[in-house]
Amino acid sequence: MFTAPLTASTRAQTGASKIANWRFQKLFEDADAMSIQGYLRDGTVVYWNRASETIYGYSAAEAIGGNLLDLIIPAEMRAPVEGAVRWMFETGQAIPPSRMTLRHKDGHGVPVYSSHTVVSIPGQPPVMFCMDSDMSALAKAEDDLRIAATAFESQQGMSITNADSVILRVNLAFTQITGYSAVEAVGQHSRLLASGSHDAAFYNAMKEDIAQQGSWQGEIWNRRKNGEVYPEWLTVSAVKDTNGLVTHYVSIFSDISARKVAEDQIKALAFYDPLTRLPNRRFLLDRMEQAHANCARRAGQGALLFVDLDNFKTLNDTAGYVQGDLLLELVASRLSACMRENDTVARLGSDEFVVLLEYLGENELDAAKEARSVGEKIRHALSQTYTLGVFEHHSTASIGIALFGAEQPETTAEPLKRAELAMYQAKTAGRNTIRFFDPQMQAEVTQRAGLENDLREALNQQQFLLYYQAQVTSDGRLTGAEALVRWQHPQRGLVSPAEFIPLAEDTGLILPLGQWVLETACAQLAKWAAQPDFSHLTLAVNVSAKQFREDKFVPQLMDLLARTGANPKRLKLELTESILVNDADAVTAKMTALKACGVGFSLDDFGTGYSSLSYLKRLPLDQLKIDQGFVKNILTDTNDAAIARMVVALADSMGLAVIAEGVETQAQKEFLAHIGCHAYQGYFFSRPIALADFEKFAQQEH
Ligand code: C2E
Ligand code: MG
Ligand code: MG
Numbered sequence: 001m002f003t004a005p006l007t008a009s010t011r012a013q014t015g016a017s018k019i020a021n022w023r024f025q026k027l028f029e030d031a032d033a034m035s036i037q038g039y040l041r042d043g044t045v046v047y048w049n050r051a052s053e054t055i056y057g058y059s060a061a062e063a064i065g066g067n068l069l070d071l072i073i074p075a076e077m078r079a080p081v082e083g084a085v086r087w088m089f090e091t092g093q094a095i096p097p098s099r100m101t102l103r104h105k106d107g108h109g110v111p112v113y114s115s116h117t118v119v120s121i122p123g124q125p126p127v128m129f130c131m132d133s134d135m136s137a138l139a140k141a142e143d144d145l146r147i148a149a150t151a152f153e154s155q156q157g158m159s160i161t162n163a164d165s166v167i168l169r170v171n172l173a174f175t176q177i178t179g180y181s182a183v184e185a186v187g188q189h190s191r192l193l194a195s196g197s198h199d200a201a202f203y204n205a206m207k208e209d210i211a212q213q214g215s216w217q218g219e220i221w222n223r224r225k226n227g228e229v230y231p232e233w234l235t236v237s238a239v240k241d242t243n244g245l246v247t248h249y250v251s252i253f254s255d256i257s258a259r260k261v262a263e264d265q266i267k268a269l270a271f272y273d274p275l276t277r278l279p280n281r282r283f284l285l286d287r288m289e290q291a292h293a294n295c296a297r298r299a300g301q302g303a304l305l306f307v308d309l310d311n312f313k314t315l316n317d318t319a320g321y322v323q324g325d326l327l328l329e330l331v332a333s334r335l336s337a338c339m340r341e342n343d344t345v346a347r348l349g350s351d352e353f354v355v356l357l358e359y360l361g362e363n364e365l366d367a368a369k370e371a372r373s374v375g376e377k378i379r380h381a382l383s384q385t386y387t388l389g390v391f392e393h394h395s396t397a398s399i400g401i402a403l404f405g406a407e408q409p410e411t412t413a414e415p416l417k418r419a420e421l422a423m424y425q426a427k428t429a430g431r432n433t434i435r436f437f438d439p440q441m442q443a444e445v446t447q448r449a450g451l452e453n454d455l456r457e458a459l460n461q462q463q464f465l466l467y468y469q470a471q472v473t474s475d476g477r478l479t480g481a482e483a484l485v486r487w488q489h490p491q492r493g494l495v496s497p498a499e500f501i502p503l504a505e506d507t508g509l510i511l512p513l514g515q516w517v518l519e520t521a522c523a524q525l526a527k528w529a530a531q532p533d534f535s536h537l538t539l540a541v542n543v544s545a546k547q548f549r550e551d552k553f554v555p556q557l558m559d560l561l562a563r564t565g566a567n568p569k570r571l572k573l574e575l576t577e578s579i580l581v582n583d584a585d586a587v588t589a590k591m592t593a594l595k596a597c598g599v600g601f602s603l604d605d606f607g608t609g610y611s612s613l614s615y616l617k618r619l620p621l622d623q624l625k626i627d628q629g630f631v632k633n634i635l636t637d638t639n640d641a642a643i644a645r646m647v648v649a650l651a652d653s654m655g656l657a658v659i660a661e662g663v664e665t666q667a668q669k670e671f672l673a674h675i676g677c678h679a680y681q682g683y684f685f686s687r688p689i690a691l692a693d694f695e696k697f698a699q700q701e702h
Contacts, residue, residue, distance in 0.1 A: 035112070035132040040125055041089045043068040043082075047129070055112070055134050057105030072102040074109070088118050088128055099135065111135040157232075157253045163246045165190045177232070177255045179225030190251070195229040197221035206236070210249070214238050219256070230257045273347040275325055276332035284346035284354055289412050291358040295405030298359065301367035305355040305375050306400040306419035307335070307382070310431040312351035315393065326388045327395065334381045338374065354416065360403075367403055368436065375399045375434045383432065396432035398423055403437075448503065454489065455500060455509055463488045464513065466520050467688035470697060471540065471659065474669070474678040478698055480538030482574070482661075482681060483521045484688045485513070505546055514547040518560060524691070525566035533699050540572040540602060545579040554590050558597060568598035574625065576604045584615050595620045602659070605629075607643050617654065624651045626677065628662020634671055641671070648676045 028036050028049050035055045038047030048063040056063075056072050063071060073081050077100070084095050097115035104110050112132035120126040152158055157174040161167050170185045178185070178193060185192065198220065209216040217235040224230060232253040239248040271283040279287070291302045309331065316324040328351065335345045335353055344356040357374060360367035382397040400422025404415040422437035429435060458464060465488055468481035487495040504510040521541045528534035547553065561568050573594070579587055591601055602623035603616075607630055626647050630640040644660070651658040660672045663682030672680065686697055 037130045039068050039128045074103045092118055111139045159251045161190050161249045193222040195221045195223040210236055210238050230255055231260050276329055276347050278332050279346040281348050285412055287344045287356055300362045301360050301364055301403050301405040303357045303360055303371035303401055303403050304415045304419040306423040307353040307397050308423050309351035310396045310398055323388045327386055330386050338377050338381055371401050375401055398426035398431050399434045400426055401436050451503055452507055459512055468694035469681055469688035470686040471681045472685050474673045482540040485517050505544055510544045510546055514544055522560050522564040522566035525570050526564045538570045538572055540574050542574045548579055554593050572600040572602050574602045574604040580615050588618055591620050607647055621656055623657040623659055626660040631660050631662040631668055634668055645675050
């Protein structure tokens with residue numbers, strides 16, 4: 001045999017053994033794929049072939065003379081390796097070959113398949129040879145396989161077919177989704193799963209995509225083994241060989257029936273009212289669009305019926321929501337029962353329902369008649385007694401009808417708005433009734449909308465101005481004026497407040513407008529204060545209830561007085577009785593606060609409201625203003641005269657001043673003086689006039 005070849009002590013050799021050694025040495029050296037190392041009993045390296053250099057990173061020069069344990073054995077393996085080496089040297093036997101991971105010079109693990117042998121030559125120290133084949137590539141391939149196998153058994157169904165679409169392999173999820181076991185599926189053509197829902201063109205397009213882009217994905221309906229057709233999301237990829245020829249197809253799919261169900265539910269939620277299961281507003285608008293198109297094409301008429309339950313809120317408030325819901329469900333089913341096949345009943349929200357009659361023929365009058373008769377049917381059906389649990393309930397409905405079709409509306413929702421307006425008319429007309437939308441009504445609404453826009457614009461453009469109407473005493477003395485706002489409309493000229501104040505109140509524009517009036521009036525008072533002709537004059541300013549109810553009204557006015565320097569004692573706020581409707585305590589507190597600063601209060605239009613005397617008594621008023629309505633016929637109408645008398649007496653008893661407005665004649669003035677009213681305002685003295693005119697008037701009077 002041979003001796004441990006390369007150690008320095010065994011270099012000198014002769015004859016045949018030398019040649020044999022040389023041969024083995026060459027063989028060992030050239031064993032490219034196999035690392036061969038030789039060790040002495042204590043682990044000293046005595047041989048290290050070229051492959052060892054590659055696999056473990058140490059050159060022979062570095063390794064030889066070093067110790068096995070220090071070089072390539074990872075720390076945690078030292079003890080067992082030491083034991084195994086000792087055992088081999090003692091018994092002269094080899095431990096069985098095994099896979100282990102040794103250590104490269106740079107520290108990374110090297111998976112190897114390692115076999116060992118101990119060679120003993122008499123007279124020489126025994127040497128243990130280790131023969132390690134590098135398993136890195138194999139280990140990686142094994143890893144890849146394991147990963148692929150795990151991936152294949154994923155949650156998604158997978159199948160692999162050959163180029164002819166014959167199934168070669170399927171995974172567990174495939175079986176779970178399709179119902180076919182691997183045994184049943186393998187060997188079958190993939191059309192086994194086809195549901196018949198797609199035509200040849202569909203499959204051709206799919207093939208085309210795969211041919212061109214290498215894959216296809218999309219939604220497809222397949223059939224399970226039990227016959228059930230289900231939707232799946234499928235990706236098919238072609239596997240090509242090195243020549244670019246398709247060898248296999250890999251299909252990955254997931255069952256999306258659950259997602260489809262969820263989608264359907266979402267759709268139901270989006271288009272139907274969950275309580276009554278009637279179509280909702282969105283659905284209705286969609287149908288209306290179709291109905292419009294239909295009517296336009298056939299030059300015909302359709303109708304919308306807006307149905308609103310009367311006093312539904314009362315039921316909700318008194319009997320509770322459960323009863324309310326119950327009623328709504330019953331109403332929904334009664335409405336549905338009144339419908340013809342093509343009509344739509346929708347619930348817009350709370351107690352509002354809409355019936356869409358899609359086509360009622362070409363003649364407008366006939367269409368209107370038909371719509372009314374459906375409306376009557378509904379009204380009748382909804383006014384029958386309802387049984388809500390153990391209760392009997394009576395309810396009625398107000399119905400507004402709008403026809404559509406003659407001309408194309410501006411928006412799809414337009415007829416809906418019209419029907420709603422008509423419904424409000426029905427409510428105003430006493431409920432449980434039907435009203436048609438008519439163009440006159442529309443004109444008013446349009447004009448109002450236009451006016452509202454103009455009003456906003458007017459505030460920006462400062463188109464408002466104040467007129468002043470004199471307030472005088474019976475001996476002809478001018479005490480001041482009432483400031484009355486005017487709108488200098490660019491097209492319409494001077495617009496009366498009677499026309500725009502109510503709208504300003506509805507829209508909240510009264511707040512900025514009222515503030516502007518107060519600012520202008522206070523600035524005017526401050527100017528007058530510096531002019532002897534006018535310094536004694538007071539200004540009465542109308543304050544809307546909405547404006548006065550604002551939390552910041554008092555601080556804002558105080559700030560304004562301070563800013564302008566106007567004397568609060570010359571400012572008189574005209575309030576109307578409507579201010580007392582809500583929260584008289586808060587009103588009283590505000591009035592008291594302002595009064596403490598010197599601001600005065602007059603109760604405008606007195607006698608037209610419903611204020612209770614006990615309230616009135618608590619208010620820190622200064623003056624009552626007899627409404628012009630009583631003054632007008634004071635000489636002829638004994639009732640009006642009696643009321644005027646009563647107001648004067650009331651003012652006297654409460655220690656308040658009194659003034660009459662709307663005084664147009666000498667006779668009226670004299671009558672008022674006769675009953676004890678000595679302050680007046682009216683055309684008899686002066687109309688409301690512009691500032692310059694008023695100042696002239698004041699100078700003449702003075
Ligand atoms: P009001 O406060 O009762 O004002 C008196 C109204 O009677 C004024 O109408 C005035 O022009 C009119 N008038 C005065 N004397 C006579 C007369 O002898 N005969 C007749 N037939 N009418 C007379 P105007 O200016 O059209 O104002 C109407 C209402 O608009 C006011 O009634 C008041 O409620 C409201 N208003 C006017 N300016 C303002 C304001 O700045 N703010 C608020 N919130 N409302 C205002
Ligand atoms: Mg007034
Ligand atoms: Mg008045």
